[in-house]
Amino acid sequence: MILNTELEYKGNLFPSKITNYEKNLNVLSFTADNGVVLEITVRRDSILRFRYTTTGIFENDFSYAITKYASRGYNHLEVKEEADTYVITTSKLICKVAKADMRISLYDAVDNTLICEDELGFHWEESYQFGGNVVKMSKTAQPGESYYGLGDKPVDNNLKGKRFENWVTDSYAYGRETDPIYKAIPFYTALHNKKSYGIFFDNSFRSYFDFCHERRNITSFWAHGGEMNYYFIYGPQMSEVVANYTDLTGKPHEMPALWALGYHQCKWSYYPESKVKEITSKFRELQIPCDAIYLDIDYMEGFRCFTWSKKHFPDPKRMVKELADDGFKTIVIIDPGIKIDMDYSVFKEGLEKDYFCKRADGPYMKGKVWPGECYFPDFTNPEVRDWWSDLFKELIEDIGVKGVWNDMNEPAVMDVPGKSFPDDVRHNYDGNHCSHRKAHNVYGMQMARATYQGLKKFSYPKRPFVITRAAYSGTQRYTSSWTGDNVATWDHLNIANLQAQRMSMSGFSFIGSDIGGFAEQPNGELYARWIQLGIFHPFCRTHSSGDHGDQEPWAFGDTITNVVRKFIELRYQLLPYLYTAFWRNVSDGIPILKSLVLYDQEDPQTHYRNDEFIFGEKILVCPVNGPNQKGRRMYFPIGRWYNFWTDEIVEGGQETWVDADLDSMPIFVSEGAIIPKYPVQQYVGEKTIEELTLDVYYKLGKETSQVYEDANDGYDYIKGRYSLRDFKLTGKEDELIIQQFKTGKYITTYKTFKISLHGLPFDIKKIEVDNVEIPLQKLISNGNNILILDKEFTELHIMA
């Protein structure tokens, strides 16, 4: 905690000189004269874990963040003792440990450049109030170093010069710079000299990060308890850092069902049943695609979770079925607060089984939420999570609900300072009993995990769908998320853009905002511009608090309705493209949205960009973020970009003006890309896909693109029943070659591709498919050249 440099030295304790070193396979342990032990674990060539204890004894090694599926293993490990240091070398990193004071410096093993070095390094202050230590780490910022990540912080992409706190907090109508808010993801990536590394401080206590705010050249992080326990993750590519962090804390356990990537409509609250039906019918009547409809807290009987209001929803099973027949999946909210009511079975059972959280001295943790006074299950107890997961049986298996929305799981408590549990509340923490100080940041995560467990069980053989508001590192394994209670302002459109990029960069890709804003009401223009942004967010849902008027696509007049329809239709066309990006996230931890800095860290112009981002691998998007605009200036990353609407080419590496009236927005496709598209559907599965459109964007040179497909739901894809098409495009001055390599056992419903050629610089004279010439009459021209081809082709040759 750097509050004052002088004090820093006064109040703090430091490791003294190293007197003992031991190596146990990949675990290196250094003991200092004053009892401090540093344990360095080589997890991978590019990932080192640093753990310190000041008592000589480590806590039980337990983390909710780290997944058991994380990759391990390294190619090379060598430890040398030199005069002043121990030198640990892997194939990617060199780590030096100073004998005098345990300070660490890390170098790129390939070119020996300095990547990251301790300033004061590990130090601590005894916590006389609670016991244990306040654990601290400070590092010297390298010249020109920038910082990114940290979850949902509502600030510009580059975090340099700022300080943050990690303590998940219910933050109704938060604003730019509000800190902390709903999520605690103590992971950042840093970039300097074109090299990137990441630090994941896996400590669930209240923690802080200071990026050259207190002192200009110092970056530090500290926590109010627990261990100094962090992972150093080396790139040098930022995309590798993020992928490795995601590998460590977990990729989503399964692909989302394709419908979950459709458009979702929500409000606090749609009720009674007739209102819900009115909304869903209107979508179909106006032909605006929509896959999911949400029931907020008013569907329950007095806000009791797992109950239905008899008055407003007399026959939920019938209703859910009728909605399903019309293509709508019903998603219901479930909060953690269980109403104190002896006539309510969930409460009675929780009480009998002793599943509710208790205060330090024994009484229950009682707090007010929507239902009034509540007790709260201790989701950090595995037995409680099992119980909770079973509570979903009726909702999912019997009634047919398709998804569950976990809210208020910070946990939010009303009318108390701190808006959450007091510090003394006790938690099981999977057998590592502790106070709320340690469990607070993971409470919501464990609730979402328990919910996920239930949905996974009872939705089987379909895939589960969960949304959470609170999250800690690793929550992406179980659930999607949204950015909480934002506001209907233009700046909140920007904030949503930043938060979605930042979450993606923090290993959590399945994210979206309340489109249009939760609090207050947008005008039509703001709503339309927000929809344009929202269709490029992995989770795409309109939600609003309802007390400020209507927020459905048709609530702002015909002009806006038409814009909204056009963009939601575009989302549905791009579903195979988005699904492929999801597959890359689920299989390799590649983020779905890429801030420009993550896309091209070599280009210094990207280091401070906020608005533009890459959607998937090939599409560059930039929302129009102010009123009355007919376009905007934006930066184009290096490369060549096709205007999605006009096919005009823009040279990258410059900022330039782009026209975008209200019915348009800046969307660009990187040259050489092959973009798959489905026809517009009103909901996923409405139509059998008869043909896959492939938009091919000519490039002089080579490019690869992928299309991943499977049954859109279920688990067969895990057994190899998927279809992965790798396309290799080679463009020459008078030739275009597309090769297809197909893997996987899934057979797509369509038989043909509709190949649409963009930007071809020559007139076509000859076409060969798998070395057989086909008549030119097969070419259809509508501005672009269009060709219908059998989906099994392996090589297409187009010649001048």
Ligand code: GLC
């Ligand atoms: C919280 C949620 C919001 C929800 C409301 C009522 O404010 O963030 O999305 O509509 O509670 O359940």
